[in-house]
Amino acid sequence: MAENKKWMPRWFYQMASPRWSYEIMGKLMPWFAIPAAVLLVLGIAWALAFAPQDYQQGNSFRIIYIHVPSAILAQSCYMLMAVAGAIGLIWKMKVADMVAKSCAPIGATMAILALATGAIWGKPTWGSWWVWDARLTSMLILLFLYLGVIALHSAFESEATAAQATAVLALVGLVNIPIIKYSVEWWNTLHQPATFTLTERPAMPAEMWVPLLIMVIGFYCFFAVSLMMRTRNEIIHRERRASWVRELIEKQ
Amino acid sequence: MSFDSFSEFLAMDGHGQYVWLSYAIALVLFVVNLVSPLLRKKQLIAELKRRLRREKSTS
Numbered sequence: 001m002a003e004n005k006k007w008m009p010r011w012f013y014q015m016a017s018p019r020w021s022y023e024i025m026g027k028l029m030p031w032f033a034i035p036a037a038v039l040l041v042l043g044i045a046w047a048l049a050f051a052p053q054d055y056q057q058g059n060s061f062r063i064i065y066i067h068v069p070s071a072i073l074a075q076s077c078y079m080l081m082a083v084a085g086a087i088g089l090i091w092k093m094k095v096a097d098m099v100a101k102s103c104a105p106i107g108a109t110m111a112i113l114a115l116a117t118g119a120i121w122g123k124p125t126w127g128s129w130w131v132w133d134a135r136l137t138s139m140l141i142l143l144f145l146y147l148g149v150i151a152l153h154s155a156f157e158s159e160a161t162a163a164q165a166t167a168v169l170a171l172v173g174l175v176n177i178p179i180i181k182y183s184v185e186w187w188n189t190l191h192q193p194a195t196f197t198l199t200e201r202p203a204m205p206a207e208m209w210v211p212l213l214i215m216v217i218g219f220y221c222f223f224a225v226s227l228m229m230r231t232r233n234e235i236i237h238r239e240r241r242a243s244w245v246r247e248l249i250e251k252q
Numbered sequence: 253m254s255f256d257s258f259s260e261f262l263a264m265d266g267h268g269q270y271v272w273l274s275y276a277i278a279l280v281l282f283v284v285n286l287v288s289p290l291l292r293k294k295q296l297i298a299e300l301k302r303r304l305r306r307e308k309s310t311s
Contacts (some may be wrong), residue, residue: 027294044275048261048271048275049253049254049255049261050254051254052254053254053265058264058267059264059268059271060264060267060270060271062264062271063270063271063274066274066275066278067274069301071292079266084288088273105285105288106285109281109284110281111279113277113278113281116277117274117277117278117280120273120277121270121274123270123309124267124270131289139283158311193270198260222282222285225286226285226286226289227285229289229290229293230289230292231298233289233292233293236293236296236300236303237296240300240303245300246300246304249300249301249304250304252297
């Protein structure tokens with residue numbers, strides 16, 4: 001672009017500065033850490049002790065309060081990783097590459113959590129730990145995509161090349177996200193349909209879905225904290241020769 | 253409260269092992285997601301400090 005017109009909001013260009021990003025993330029972190037702690041403690045207490053049991057599944061239904069938030073987060077985190085990777089590819093924005101890199105390990109743990117709790121829930125409900133069902137298989141592919149991104153990152157000496165290669169992999173893998181979402185509608189699956197949709201009220205009573213919503217928001221806040229911690233480390237590592245990082249280290 | 257006693261709460265009508273195992277795995281993975289960036293930060297700062305000291309002594 002020759003005329004270099006600035007058509008994105010100001011913060012988008014500020015984000016390109018590692019120093020600015022480092023500082024703003026430091027300031028934002030407590031605003032996510034405190035809600036994360038409060039919501040998760042409240043949500044877990046409500047989920048385990050106060051929510052009524054399901055009339056069919058009994059108390060094993062309480063696994064939903066871990067399973068659904070982790071599955072939603074695993075997919076959101078993947079989308080963020082792909083979008084950040086694309087921004088890094090298009091605008092050559094280093095901080096976006098660092099965000100994308102930091103998403104992968106968190107997303108992988110969330111995919112593992114969703115798969116593990118799903119398997120544990122499947123045992124008393126379906127009588128089996130694992131079935132090769134469309135939803136479960138596409139979720140397993142999501143985990144492999146995360147592991148692929150992590151492995152690809154460690155395969156390159158140059159950070160810039162690694163960021164490009166992983167961004168392409170993440171973008172190609174993005175096709176898996178709608179497959180996960182619609183797998184319960186496109187194929188005959190054992191997995192139950194979505195609990196939350198944007199257009200309809202949940203089929204379960206409020207005392208069941210309110211704690212679930214609290215847990216989902218708590219998971220997102222926790223994810224924000226963990227992501228910012230990882231990205232800040234990444235900034236320090238890659239900007240280690242910059243004078244502001246040297247000053248920061250000397251002050252420690 | 254959906255339970256009358258603490259032992260009932262632990263047993264969860266026979267589903268206790270599944271419920272508690274799920275929550276335990278979640279706890280472990282959350283701790284991992286907090287502790288690993290913290291350890292990495294410590295390690296990074298120590299490494300950079302060493303590098304700064306080395307540069308000062310050679311110049």
